[in-house]
Amino acid sequence: MSSSLSVLLSVALLAVLGTVPNLLLVPGPPPVLLLRLPFISHNPFRLRCPGGERSGNLHWEYSNGSEALTIAGPWAAHYYRGPLKQLKMRSRVLWDQLEVRHARPRDSGLYVCKDGQRTVARFQVEVQDATRLHVSQEALGQWGLGRLPAPPPGRRTLLFTVWSSWQACDRCGSPGERKRLGYCYGRAGAETVPCGLMTGLGFLSPPRGPELQVEVCRVSCPLRVTPPPPSPRTRLARPGSHLVLSCPGGSIHRPVSWQRDGVPLTRAMLLRHRGEASSHWLDPLTGGASYCIARVAASDRGLYRCQVGGRPAASFRLVLPNAPTPHRRFELVRILGAARALLATFAALFISSALLELAHCCYPRPLALPGSLTLPLTPDPWHCRGQ
Missing domain, CATH: 2.60.40.10 (Immunoglobulins)
Incomplete structure (x- = not known):
């Protein structure tokens, strides 16, 4: 009887001990995933904060290997300098999205969306340089980059292009064009990341940029009222x-x-x-x-x-401004020449008159003496002051 009781007590103790760790665990928010996204410079990009509440406290922090600083939202500082100030001026919050206008390659980094003190989303962004963009259009004999050859043994790095879906045709009712974007990606072992983020994994920057592919398309116009074009x-x-x-x-x-x-x-x-x-x-x-x-x-x-x-x-x-005709140009030259000659004549007459007046007022006046003898006086240097 005692043995049975001891077994039951041991089972109960193990059950209690097995539930102790679960009782001590405090439920908390799920971990925030890190998304790696590529974009192309010279164009805007947007990051959506999933589950972000529109409470007015939504703000975005940016970090590029340094301290995270707020660049958009109600707590964004105004005293930033250099590239961070420029990034802040090009960033704004649209409801639950962050828009960065005219993105640049140096805007790459970690973007964190926060609602108050709660972290909602994290994005590791790489802005690929559009000046290295490779454009292809098979109708013109232009071909894409394709996949680079396999890496040599010992360096398991493979570069390739990840294509987006085709965009809609740019016009309807007549032949148009449509395009799709290709982002540079690399695979190093089990990691597949945008090419610019491979430097963080210990690899050099790859000699490859994004791609743009264009092809001819033709679609019919939908039955809808098209708004009139804006005033030119x-x-x-x-x-x-x-x-x-x-x-x-x-x-x-x-x-x-x-x-x-x-x-x-x-x-x-x-x-x-x-x-x-x-x-x-x-x-x-x-x-x-x-x-x-x-x-x-x-x-x-x-x-x-x-x-x-x-x-x-x-x-x-x-x-384009209308260029003056040769006849009008010749007439203008003649008018300007006559005006210069007339101005020079008036200037010469004025100078001559001034010199004559000066000579007349400063000439020594004769002094009448008894016996009809006159002697010239020495000119008074102060005599012309009152003239």
């Missing part, structure tokens, strides 16, 4: 100057299309005419959001319109 803004340019027309709201992440005087302009069409005296092209760094004209000529006058996502965004009327 006049852009004045001098002949021979360089002009850039920027489409508001456009970026490499959105479909952007252009037209001139109602004629669609595509990347392929403009590249075929790059040999002309006046070159037109779409800036690849912004995915065609900027329309560039080099050596502006009189033939470039016209009305330029752009669309973003199939909706009108802006209109520009390019105007």
Whole structure:
């Protein structure tokens, strides 16, 4: 009987001891995951804070190997200097998102979303340099980078491109173009990260940048009312100057299309005419959001319109000042010459009159003496003061 009681007591003690650790555990918030995301410079990017409450206390901290500092939100400081100040000026909070305008490669780092003192999300961001962007369009005989050859033994690093999905066609009802982005990624052992983050794993910066692929597309227009285009803004340019027309709201992440005087302009069409005296092209760094004209000529006058996502965004009327005709220029030269001659005549007459007046007032006056004898007096140096 005693043996049975001892067994039961031992089982009860083990059960109690087994539940002690669980009783001592305090439930807390789940761990915050770290997301690694690549972006392309010269364009905006956004980070969404999942589960972030719209309480007005949402703010974002930034760190790049140093102390985390608030760059956007109600507690963002105003005394930052250097690159951090520039990053703060280009950052803003839109509800539960952080938007960084005109991103730069040095904006890479750790972004942390906080709601008060609670950490909501963490993002390890790499901004890949758009100046190393490789653009390809098979219709023009341009090919992508492809996968680099296998690394040598002992260095298990493989570089490749991770493609996003195709964007929508940039226009409807006529042949257009669509694009997709490719980000540089590397695989080192079991790690697959954006190329710029491989330096943190002990690897050198890879000699490879992002990619942009373009192809021809054609879609029918949906049955919806298209809003009228905005009123054109006049852009004045001098002949021979360089002009850039920027489409508001456009970026490499959105479909952007252009037209001139109602004629669609595509990347392929403009590249075929790059040999002309006046070159037109779409800036690849912004995915065609900027329309560039080099050596502006009189033939470039016209009305330029752009669309973003199939909706009108802006209109520009390019105007060049009229150069004066040779006849008008000759008349202007004659008028200026006559004015100079007349001014010189008046100046000469004024100087001559002043000299005569000065000589007349300062000439010694004769002194009458008895016996009709006159003697000249020494000129008085103070005599002309009152004149």
